[in-house]
Amino acid sequence: MEIKIPKDLLYTEDHEWARKENGEITEGITDFAQAELQDIVFIELPEVGQEVVQGDSIATIEAVKTVTDLYAAVSGKIVKVNKELEKKPELINKDPYDTGWIVKIKVSDPAELETLLVPSEYKKVIQEE
Amino acid sequence: MEEKNKTPLYKKHVELNANIVDFANYRMPMQYSSIFKETKAVRNSAGLFDVSHMGEIEVSGDNATEFINCLVTFDISKIKDFQAKYTVMLNERGGIIDDLLIYKLEEKYLIVVNASNQKKDFDWIKKHENGGVEVQNVSENYFQIALQGPLSEKIIKRIVKNDPSDLKFYHSKKENILDIPVLLSRTGYTGEDGFEVYGKSSEAEKIWDRIMKEGKQYDISPCGLGARDLLRLEMGYCLYGNDITAETTPLEANLSWVVSLDKKNFIGKDVLLKQKEEGVKRKLVGILVPGKRIPRHGNRILIKQEEVGIITSGNYSPNMGSSIALGYISKPYDKVGTKVEIEIRNTATEGEIIKLPFWKHGTVKKTSLEKKQSG
DSSP states (O other): OOOOOOTTOEEOTTSEEEEEETTEEEEEEOHHHHHHHOSEEEEEOOOTTOEEOTTOEEEEEEESSOEEEEEOSSOEEEEEEOTHHHHOTTHHHHOTTTTTOOEEEEESOGGGGGGSBOHHHHHHHHHHO | OOOOEEOTTHHHHHHTTOEEEEETTEEEEEESSOHHHHHHHHHHSEEEEEOTTSEEEEEESTTHHHHHHHHBSSOGGGOOTTBEEEEEEEOTTSOEEEEEEEEEETTEEEEEEOGGGHHHHHHHHHHTOOTTOEEEEOGGGEEEEEEESTTHHHHHHTTSSSOGGGOOTTBEEEEEETTEEEEEEOOOSSSSOEEEEEEEGGGHHHHHHHHHHHHGGGTEEEEOHHHHHHHHHHHTOOOBTTTBOTTOOTTTTTOGGGOOTTSSOOTTHHHHHHHHHHOOSEEEEEEEEOSSOOOOTTOEEEETTEEEEEEEEEEEETTTTEEEEEEEEETTTTSTTOEEEEEETTEEEEEEEEOSOSOOOOTHHHHHHHHHHTO
């Protein structure tokens, strides 16, 4: 199966993606991750307002094949969560980079964005798996 | 790296854009579209599975019946030509070496075994071989395709020579599809009505295409291992390696219906007799876990914070709208209605022991009931 890696996003080695927008990032899991997990049945979302540190587990994704954590791509404050996923977790499978987004984080340290992977680097990560 | 085996239908899976994974040393389709969609197709219409990774062992010769009878728990002298029987093969400790399907086919027996146990089973059978039998591992010669779902009969009817509607559950017959000789068997692992088709590996693609083409009007879906595992779990059927292993006996695993303790002798019989007399200490049970947190293999089963058992299989069932699991639980906590907690990622999640199967609307039951009613 063809794995999509949009050119305008940043990535983590744990298969999260991040989209920069006005001092915030929108975060979700990559197409590779959703294909590995297969049908997602349930997601535990964090509280809005919660302060998180880069690498913290902020959500739990329960899927047919396994369960996995979503880690904060950057440090900051959670400003929005995708409530739609509580009813329709399958949006993550169908559309991981758009309607399947998971959280928005107000970035506290923009330097952390430099630690994220660019598409070509992320491509190497999944080729090694 | 060791070269993985491919079934004769591997190219079809690639063409269908399946997510292909390593399973029991085979490159197998996990899913083509979505495990849930495929599961629903089998419950509502029809699904087609490539199960050619399963092993096939042939046993023939004058002493074949007696020989197999020493190796498996069911008394196979009771089965008639073209009948199939699900049974298990035990080690000397009464532990399960494998669960298998045995067909009596006129001059020989065809034993269908789990892909992962193919070599182990063959070696075990060979080790006990005595005069008057011939044992052959013919796994590579056969393809095996499973057509499962309530509309299976409608599909198969259109492609075989003779009307299959009188073929009873767990019976088989010689048939032709596209003039290719096959063994058509009314069996499966999903709880729905269905057929398994066995034939020469070189003909696999033609048969697959023929069934897919005729199934189109009935919303047939190719189905992968993911759907197969979920469907069997909804029925409470055991998966070797998870729910049954060399450390579990058929009496613990609710498989006493495949054990003929009145049979003269078979490997493991003395252990089972003793276990029956003393009573088993644990039982495999079905646990309904309302919600979407999924119990997984190895999760602990607790009652009042005390460990009373362990989960062997678990998943979320889209057909039930709930998580479901199988697990071994110590007596006397194995009774239907018992409330338990399952430790899922350090959080105790409530569950209740319920009577299997989880999914009670499987169409296969009707067939076996009809069979019982008609004697």
